[in-house]
Amino acid sequence: MPEGHTIHRLARDHAAVLVGRQVRVSSPQGRFAEAALLLDRRRLTDVEAWGKHLYYHFGRGHLVHVHLGLAGRFDTWTARPAPAPLASVRLRLDTGAVAVDLRGPAACELVTPADREALLARLGPDLLRADADPERAWARVSRSRAPIGVLLLDQSVMAGVGNVYRAEALFATRLHPAREGRTLARAEFDRLWATLRDMLERGVRDNRIVTYAPGRAHRGPTREGERTWIYGRDACRVCDGPVERVASGARDVYVCPRCQARP
DNA sequence: ATACCATGAACAG
DNA sequence: TGTTCCTGGTATC
Numbered sequence A: 001m002p003e004g005h006t007i008h009r010l011a012r013d014h015a016a017v018l019v020g021r022q023v024r025v026s027s028p029q030g031r032f033a034e035a036a037l038l039l040d041r042r043r044l045t046d047v048e049a050w051g052k053h054l055y056y057h058f059g060r061g062h063l064v065h066v067h068l069g070l071a072g073r074f075d076t077w078t079a080r081p082a083p084a085p086l087a088s089v090r091l092r093l094d095t096g097a098v099a100v101d102l103r104g105p106a107a108c109e110l111v112t113p114a115d116r117e118a119l120l121a122r123l124g125p126d127l128l129r130a131d132a133d134p135e136r137a138w139a140r141v142s143r144s145r146a147p148i149g150v151l152l153l154d155q156s157v158m159a160g161v162g163n164v165y166r167a168e169a170l171f172a173t174r175l176h177p178a179r180e181g182r183t184l185a186r187a188e189f190d191r192l193w194a195t196l197r198d199m200l201e202r203g204v205r206d207n208r209i210v211t212y213a214p215g216r217a218h219r220g221p222t223r224e225g226e227r228t229w230i231y232g233r234d235a236c237r238v239c240d241g242p243v244e245r246v247a248s249g250a251r252d253v254y255v256c257p258r259c260q261a262r263p
Numbered sequence B: 001a002t003a004c005c006a007t008g009a010a011c012a013g
Numbered sequence C: 001t002g003t004t005c006c007t008g009g010t011a012t013c
Helices: A004-018 A033-039 A113-122 A134-141 A148-153 A163-172 A186-206
Strands: A024-026 A046-050 A053-057 A063-067 A073-077 A089-094 A099-103 A107-111 A244-248 A251-255
Touching: A004 A046, A004 A053, A004 A073, A004 A099, A004 A186, A024 A033, A033 A107, A063 A113, A134 A148, A134 A186, A148 A163, A148 A244, A163 A186, A163 A251
Parallel strands: none
Antiparallel strands: A024 A089, A046 A053, A053 A063, A063 A107, A073 A099, A089 A099, A244 A251
16 A cells, blocks of 8 residues: 555666566556557666656657556566466566566556656655755645645645655644644744655655654654554554544544644 | 455546 | 545455
């Protein structure tokens, strides 16, 4: 279940084994069959991540856009021969040495460079890109009457944050998700931005979500075996009080009403 | 066997 | 705001 860290890690891992290779492209499930036929035996030239989106570059203006959505996942097979794909495999890329299977994506489509540009234009700065510009996000947040909890999941404000990192970063910075964006002080926004970047970067490094306690945004987790501080919990790990689960936009966010001051 | 749920997001109205 | 889609794991009957 993917947030930005999963996507960027996939891009890195897939690039390492697929780029520069001729790949067999197939769609056992069938819904990508026509495009697979077109791309089969071509050389993959690049794999890119932007927020939660992936692009597989096949040259000649042919790109495969993948978005995992909620249910999508990739599996990698290094055993030879690769096992027969499950019937639900939308896309298999096989170099002969490694095969990757994609199942359950929200998007797996053949697109043009212009399509890619149009989609990227809709995305806010990608927190996992070194050149991500916080000013663009601040311009949106500081003018918005929407709650910060909603703004963090809006991929046009900033790209890469999902429901777990939203809850964790707000908790780590002690911000209540209901705070209107325009009420955030610049310093609060800066702490939130830095915390999100740090958490997501760690997610790429570890290939899993591991978050931080409030006030320790850059010091790592303080308890072994625990990956989150607020998401999905019943009791707050800081004050031991009850954690609230409340709707914020289309999804629920977890909040500690004692640690995160209500607006 | 069925229902519900999930780290997502587009779309209708 | 509500509905829909994707897949599969877990809970419930």
